[in-house]
Amino acid sequence: MKPKNVLLLLGVFVCLTSCRDKTPKNSVLTSIDFLRGDLLLCGNGQFGELKFSLSCNYETRETFDLAVALLHSFQYADAEKAFVKVIDADPNCPMAYWGVAMSIYHAAWFPPSEKDLLKGAQVLAVAKELSMDEKQRDYINAIDAFYTDWENVDHPTRAKRFEKEMEKIYLKYLEDVEAAIFYTLALYSTRERSGTAYKNERKAGKILEGLFEDNPNHPGIAHYIIHNYDNPVLAHKGLETARRYAKIAPSSSHAQHMPSHIFTRLGIWEESVQSNIQSAESARCYKQAMGIDIGFFEELHAIDYLVYAYLQQGDNIRAEEQYDLINASTAVYPLNVTAVMYPIAAIPSRLALENKDWKRAANLQLQETGLDWEAFPWQNAIHHFAKAMGASHTKDYDLAEKEIKTLAKLYQNMVAENDPSQFIQVNQVEIQLKTAQAWLFFKQKDTENGLALMQEAVALERKTSLHPLSPGDVLPAIELLGDMLLEMNKPDEALIAYEENLSKTPKRFNGIYGAAIAAKNSGNLEKATHYFKQLIALTKNSDSVRREVEEAKEFIAHS
Structure with a gap:
């Protein structure tokens, strides 16, 4: 045998021996x-x-x-x-x-x-x-x-x-x-x-x-x-x-x-709806394949975006239909993904707050999931924020104070964890806390403190990114500042707030309506007409029964 061939065979033997030695032991892999x-x-x-x-x-x-x-x-x-x-x-x-x-x-x-x-x-x-x-x-x-x-x-x-x-x-x-x-x-x-x-x-x-x-x-x-x-x-x-x-x-x-993230950012609601209908249907296919019939994250996530899109079109009927699909679930999958709890807290809160149904907001109950809500402070805070806002607007001030105390505790617990990866969530809970406090002061006729806290919430919102899990805040602070300024009979300032909101979150139903009313009340009928027409166009395919749409049509008919 030639030396070169001997070396070749020796090399092969060494390689095979080395590879065999490097093979993970079965006990390691099975552990x-x-x-x-x-x-x-x-x-x-x-x-x-x-x-x-x-x-x-x-x-x-x-x-x-x-x-x-x-x-x-x-x-x-x-x-x-x-x-x-x-x-x-x-x-x-x-x-x-x-x-x-x-x-x-x-x-x-x-x-x-x-x-x-x-x-x-x-x-x-x-x-x-x-x-x-x-x-x-x-x-x-x-x-x-x-x-x-x-x-x-x-x-x-x-x-x-x-x-x-x-x-x-x-x-x-x-x-x-x-x-x-x-x-x-x-x-x-x-x-x-x-x-x-x-x-x-x-x-x-x-x-x-x-x-x-x-x-x-x-x-x-x-x-x-x-x-x-x-x-x-x-x-x-x-x-x-x-x-x-x-x-x-x-x-x-x-x-x-995923495409609906971009559609939502740009206010392209119909494409967002179609995207999430397809996503939810696909998620149900996966549920069937897994043999489960509970709240599945991919379906819940899609429905959260669907509800948000329907609400921006003024379509309460379809929004409620989507909520009904998940409202009966008493368990969720997967258990180890904190994101699965977000839509369960956000969806009912959106339905109440976006419609300014304050009584419904004040009476919200957390959905049973088989998990401890205390382990999910960010998601839990959404629920208590909605209840606090509902309580203040229905003048149940004791309940509002109770819910604000709960919000404060959730915020303090999150701050104490000192987790840099939770920066957005901590800020969002702080925004909700300041907003809830602001409206309690405001409804109790302490306008100065109410407005100051509302402006603090807006300042914090300006430097806080939206979490990618969410299609949007259940109510933007800047939009709520516009509402407060309107109630204070400051329509010019309110219009500035609403338009800032719309520049960040275009084609929001309440943002457009608020801007229309603010423009109308400030005597800017041209701009009021512009926004009322936007609202009518936004809801033309939804058979909306929102009173704001009827108000827009009446304004246009008489302008």
Whole structure:
């Protein structure tokens, strides 16, 4: 045998021995609580098109790419199950472990639980012992930066670590489309929660737009463009993408819903309605596949946006119909996602407050979910805010004071947690607290303190971004300032407040109506006509029975 052949065989033997030694022990893998089982894929199974070159065995490549596509549309549970299928077929594939760790990070959502953080650290500990090339190692190290020392380092710091590591990969592998996309997701996760500069969002959007032309059916590119442009300043830049994303990943309930974030920002209510009808229907398909008949997050989320859109069209009938679909649920899924509680608190509050049905607001009752509402202070605060507003307007001042005390306690508890990732939620509860206090003072004839507190709430609202989970505040503070100024017979100042509100949240029913009344009362009949016509156009397809619409028609008829 020639020496070269001997060396070749020796090299093969060493490689095989090394790979065998690096194979994770079965006991290690079985100790990790992986999600396993059949993938719940409704529709035609289309989740977009991508090719991620870092998959391992050729036989697992299709499953790996499907897992990444699911990850990009935030179908985290099925993404993890798909990555685990790759692990089961090829336990030496480091990127499959990377995928599991990414699936439980939820970069754009709420921080992972301690259980998930422990799991992510365990998964990556296995991955780091495997043989891999430099690029795979870079990816593993990037997500590992998020999980490392999670017991002692806060979430924002670890998220920033991940962002910095993904930036290195993005700059190192300029041809890697996925590196660029995951870098933009990391940028979104570390964005500033206050102000209107939107530095990270602009940077991420520019990168994604540069990728979209050559990758027109990539689900992550479209999805993350929408997230980064989901704000009042940049929303117009996301409209074309919003109208494409649902077609890119038609089997994803989340992909059917996400376009409505842009539609909501721009006040395009009919397209928001259609988007969320499709999303809710898709979510029901997934409920059926899971064998559950309870409040499912994707359905609840879609219905929250549906109710909001219907209310802006003055369509109480359809809004109530949507609420009836979930009002009877006494349990929710998944139990470990705090976002599932938001629409359950927000929807009934919206129905009362948007209609200024103060009696209904004062008598709201929290829906039974099987979970302790005290564990969800942000969501719980919405309910108590609505009751406080209802009580003040119906002159049940004892109840108003009781609800304000509860709001104050919820706010104080959130502040005491000192969690930087909850900045938006803490600010929103503070805005609600100041607003509720303002209206209690105002209704008790303490106009000076009422107006001062209302202005404080507005100042805080101006520097607080809308949480991406929500289509909108149950009542914007700036709009309520307009209402207060109207009651004080200051229509010129009220009009300024309403128009500021409409510049941020266009085509809001109450904002347009308030602006019309303020203009009318200040003698600006031309502007009053403009806004009343807007209100009529806004509600023309809804068969609205709102008295404000009738008032608008009467004004136009006699003007």
